[in-house]
Amino acid sequence: MYIEPAHPMYPKCSVSPANTGVLATPRSTGRIPAPADHPHPNMHAYHFFALFRIAAYIAAGLLVRSRCPKSQGTPFFVVGAMATAALTLVQYLGLFSNADWLYANLHWGFVLSFAAMAVLLIPKLALPSMHPLLRIAIAAPVVLWLLHMMHLLSFIYRVRYLSPTIDLVIQATLVFGAWKQIPASATAATQPAAGTQPAPSAQGGIQLAESDWDTEPALEATGDRMPLPAGAGRFAEMLRPVVPAATETASTAQGIVIIVGGFVAMTVFFGLGIANPDAIGPLMVAGLLALTAALFFGMKTVLRGQITGLAEPVRGVISGHLQPDEVLLALACSRRIGFDFWMHGMTPAGIIVFTNRRIFLLSFSSAFKSPRAALAKGEGVQLHSCDGADRTQAWWGGFMMPPALHLFATKFTLQPTGKEKPVSYAMFLCGPNGTTIKAIKHAMTAA
Amino acid sequence: MTAPSPCSVLHAGALTATYVLPAPLIARPQPARQVAGRLVHKHLFLSGDTVAGQISVGPGDARRTELTNEVLLAAVPVVGRITNLRKQGEPFARGGDTGMRWRVEFALDGTPRAAEIFILALDAARPDTVLTISCWGDEPQAAAAGTIVGTLATTRGVSPARKAGLWRIGIGAGLLLLGLLATAIGYAAADSRRGYSGSAQEYTVFVGLLGVGVFLIAQGLWKLISGRA
Numbered sequence: 001m002y003i004e005p006a007h008p009m010y011p012k013c014s015v016s017p018a019n020t021g022v023l024a025t026p027r028s029t030g031r032i033p034a035p036a037d038h039p040h041p042n043m044h045a046y047h048f049f050a051l052f053r054i055a056a057y058i059a060a061g062l063l064v065r066s067r068c069p070k071s072q073g074t075p076f077f078v079v080g081a082m083a084t085a086a087l088t089l090v091q092y093l094g095l096f097s098n099a100d101w102l103y104a105n106l107h108w109g110f111v112l113s114f115a116a117m118a119v120l121l122i123p124k125l126a127l128p129s130m131h132p133l134l135r136i137a138i139a140a141p142v143v144l145w146l147l148h149m150m151h152l153l154s155f156i157y158r159v160r161y162l163s164p165t166i167d168l169v170i171q172a173t174l175v176f177g178a179w180k181q182i183p184a185s186a187t188a189a190t191q192p193a194a195g196t197q198p199a200p201s202a203q204g205g206i207q208l209a210e211s212d213w214d215t216e217p218a219l220e221a222t223g224d225r226m227p228l229p230a231g232a233g234r235f236a237e238m239l240r241p242v243v244p245a246a247t248e249t250a251s252t253a254q255g256i257v258i259i260v261g262g263f264v265a266m267t268v269f270f271g272l273g274i275a276n277p278d279a280i281g282p283l284m285v286a287g288l289l290a291l292t293a294a295l296f297f298g299m300k301t302v303l304r305g306q307i308t309g310l311a312e313p314v315r316g317v318i319s320g321h322l323q324p325d326e327v328l329l330a331l332a333c334s335r336r337i338g339f340d341f342w343m344h345g346m347t348p349a350g351i352i353v354f355t356n357r358r359i360f361l362l363s364f365s366s367a368f369k370s371p372r373a374a375l376a377k378g379e380g381v382q383l384h385s386c387d388g389a390d391r392t393q394a395w396w397g398g399f400m401m402p403p404a405l406h407l408f409a410t411k412f413t414l415q416p417t418g419k420e421k422p423v424s425y426a427m428f429l430c431g432p433n434g435t436t437i438k439a440i441k442h443a444m445t446a447a
Numbered sequence: 448m449t450a451p452s453p454c455s456v457l458h459a460g461a462l463t464a465t466y467v468l469p470a471p472l473i474a475r476p477q478p479a480r481q482v483a484g485r486l487v488h489k490h491l492f493l494s495g496d497t498v499a500g501q502i503s504v505g506p507g508d509a510r511r512t513e514l515t516n517e518v519l520l521a522a523v524p525v526v527g528r529i530t531n532l533r534k535q536g537e538p539f540a541r542g543g544d545t546g547m548r549w550r551v552e553f554a555l556d557g558t559p560r561a562a563e564i565f566i567l568a569l570d571a572a573r574p575d576t577v578l579t580i581s582c583w584g585d586e587p588q589a590a591a592a593g594t595i596v597g598t599l600a601t602t603r604g605v606s607p608a609r610k611a612g613l614w615r616i617g618i619g620a621g622l623l624l625l626g627l628l629a630t631a632i633g634y635a636a637a638d639s640r641r642g643y644s645g646s647a648q649e650y651t652v653f654v655g656l657l658g659v660g661v662f663l664i665a666q667g668l669w670k671l672i673s674g675r676a
Contacts, residue, residue, distance in 0.1 A: 219516055219532070221555075224491065224498065224524035226480065317478060320491075362478060365607075378476025378490065379458050418481035 049164040050092040056171035057085040063178035063399050064127070064134075066411070070445075073125035077138075080116030087113065111145070118142050133177030140170045183397045226321045229417070231389030232357040238389065238443045239356050245330040245436035252305030255298045262294020299408075304431040306333045310351060313375040317383065318353055318360055329354045330436035334425035337400050337411065350425050352412065354440050359386040359394055361414050363423070384416030388444065393417070396441050400426055410441065459488035459504035461606040462569065464578060467598040468492060469591050472499060482506065482521075485576075492582065492591075498524070500582035500591060507577035509546035509568035512536060519551065522564045522581040527556040539565060541596065546577065550589075561585065563592040570603065612670030619663025626656030 061081030068074050087109045090102075117138050119125050127134070144166070147153045156163050229235075269287030273280040314331055322328070333348035348371055353360040364371055365380040374381040386393045398411040405426050415422035429437055455474040457464040468474055472492045479486045487505030491498050507518065514534050531554040539548040546567035553560055562583035569576045578601065582592035605613070630652050637650035 219520060219529040221520050221523075221525050221527055221529055223526040224477075224501075320477075375478070376476070377458075378478055378488070381478040382486070383478035383480050416481070418484055 046164065047092070049168060050088055052168055053088045053171055054085045054092070056175050057081040057088070060174045060178040061085070062403065063175070064181065066397050066399055066406070067178070067181045067183045068127045069397065071127045073120040073122070073127060076116045076119035076125070080113045083113040083116070084110060114141050114145070127181060129182050131177045131181045133173050134181055135177075137170050137174035137177050179399065183395055224320060225323060226383070226385045228323060229358050229385060229387030229390070231387040234389040235358060235387070236356050239329065239440060242329055242356070242436060242439045242443060244327055246432040248304055248308045248311060248431050248433060250301050250304035250308055250431060252302050252309065255301030255303075255305050258294050258301055259298035262291045262298060265290035265294065300430045303333065303428050306348060307331060307431065307433055310348070310371060313372055314351055314353060314362065317362065317375055321360070322355065323357060326355050326357045329356055329440065330433040332427050332429075332433060332437055334412065334427045337405070337424045337426050350423070352414070352425065352427065354388075354437065359388045359414065360384070361386060361416055384419065386414050386416045394444070396445055398424065455490060457488060457490050457502055457504065460486070461604050462504060463602050463604060464502065464504065465600045466502065466595050469594050471495070472591065494584075494588070499584050499588055500595075502578070502580045502595070504569065504576065504578050506575055507566060507579065508575065509566050509577045510574070512547070514549050514551070514564070519564075522566070522579050523551065523562045523583050525555055525560070525583065530554045539567070544568070544596070544599070561589040563589040565592055565596050569601070609671050612667045615663050615667030615670060619660045619667055621660070622656050622663065623660030626653040626660055629653045629656065
């Protein structure tokens with residue numbers, strides 16, 4: 001028996017035997033049957049729609065949360081989106097097989113979830129500079145539901161797949177709108193505060209001044225230092241409470257030893273489990289736990305070891321550019337996100353150096369050359385300076401690919417002056433530098 | 448400043464400049480920097496811990512008969528108050544290198560200093576890119592710039608983007624060949640089994656390798672032709 005699956009919010013209209021040409025029960029529960037239950041070849045399309053809905057609402061929830069974590073309406077939207085995904089999953093999997101009343105009333109759960117998401121349409125609870133597509137995608141289901149309640153939407157159900165296709169378009173719009181939503185940290189005003197230093201010349205950092213003893217103008221030369229950005233004073237004010245990170249001492253070799261140790265421990269536990277069939281379950285679990293812990297701590301140690309190895313060459317490069325009152329706070333070996341992440345692997349694609357006046361970015365052109373060699377030769381590496389107080393040049397947050405990176409890293413995007421496009425980095429926060437960078441992030445996002 | 452130190456090499460895009468530094472100067476390569484939308488590649492010359500000169504490739508005009516303060520301070524990045532500034536320039540030509548040679552005298556925080564600056568055209572086809580060699584300090588230290596220019600040799604190679612394109616074509620061709628080889632071996636084995644059993648045998652076409660190979664070749668060709676990274 002074929003049942004066209006229910007629309008999440010208005011299940012009574014989901015059954016349209018006259019138009020689908022297939023049988024349907026007059027009292028549909030709204031569950032999507034498994035493909036094996038029915039030979040109808042188009043059944044798989046509804047699985048696609050359900051899975052797309054689950055993925056879309058989870059993605060939208062994560063995106064909105066990462067872009068505007070402190071907005072008042074964000075928790076409502078995230079709860080609503082996650083609840084929609086969860087309810088769709090319940091509907092899709094056909095869980096609770098003996099609870100038909102649940103499926104008969106499931107649409108009320110969707111109504112509540114959509115109402116929670118619609119909270120973002122209230123001006124006081126809306127996201128800052130909310131993207132129009134996000135507004136449309138949140139408002140559209142509400143409008144459709146109201147039209148449905150007024151019995152104005154029956155024509156939709158006369159065409160197979162029209163209703164789920166409309167849903168799909170709305171969900172795609174929602175994800176795209178959430179993706180395009182400008183992070184809250186980037187929407188703050190970028191006007192330099194009063195008292196910021198004037199930007200010196202780009203090439204040598206010069207200022208013309210009146211000569212003390214001659215009518216000829218004298219030159220104030222500041223050497224080979226990169227000039228401070230316009231917002232250096234404001235950035236220094238933001239980071240006043242942040243203290244420089246302690247020296248990193250971990251080594252990459254230690255991390256590799258820990259990882260190898262984890263594999264050895266797993267093998268030992270598995271061996272013990274095979275030798276003692278009575279206790280095979282706990283021993284295997286213990287082996288997997290040992291491996292997981294070793295991988296976690298080993299990777300962290302490897303990342304910290306990279307910082308240890310690169311700290312000195314980086315200090316050597318940066319020290320020549322520091323102004324007299326400029327102090328190096330912390331540095332991070334960061335990976336570019338997306339395809340570059342996979343290409344670069346464990347090689348840092350960018351070293352981000354925080355000082356109390358600005359952010360330096362050392363970007364490497366090749367993933368396959370040693371960053372230390374690149375720094376020593378000055379080949380395949382570029383040095384940029386970013387204004388940390390300018391939210392169009394440096395901002396935190398956003399969605400990372402692969403999404404699992406959110407467990408270990410924070411997204412940080414930089415667009416130094418002269419660069420056409422911003423570049424996003426996954427910043428792994430571990431060790432003393434990670435602690436300091438967390439404090440810097442807090443100071444930057446709170447400002 | 449008698450015994451020359453080993454050759455130093457400055458890579459700047461498709462340009463490779465080789466020079467020999469007179470002792471006790473040593474070269475310290477710097478990361479490339481964006482200046483006015485263009486990249487500047489630079490080596491600093493150190494005498495002990497003091498910066499006493501530099502060689503750089505970046506935007507500029509070798510034919511300019513005026514040394515502006517901005518260009519001067521980019522070529523002689525000292526720290527302090529410069530007064531009593533005197534400049535003297537003359538056209539310079541040596542071998543294929545043409546440009547301007549500047550002698551500069553100034554007082555740095557009251558101490559007399561001299562500098563010698565060579566601003567040379569990198570390429571007749573690219574007059575807006577120059578090679579700058581400068582040394583400063585006392586008179587003999589400033590004269591080191593002339594010594595370095597005397598040892599300078601520049602070669603132009605393939606642009607980095609085109610080189611990357613060629614590499615990509617090579618990798619793509621390798622993958623394509625590997626895919627074809629693996630497919631051919633599989634086909635030959637299937638053919639051989641058919642010979643024994645008489646029934647049709649299946650073989651695998653390594654579509655992934657072939658597809659990635661073709662994709663990389665196309666990407667490499669694009670880089671090679673467009674010259675963009």
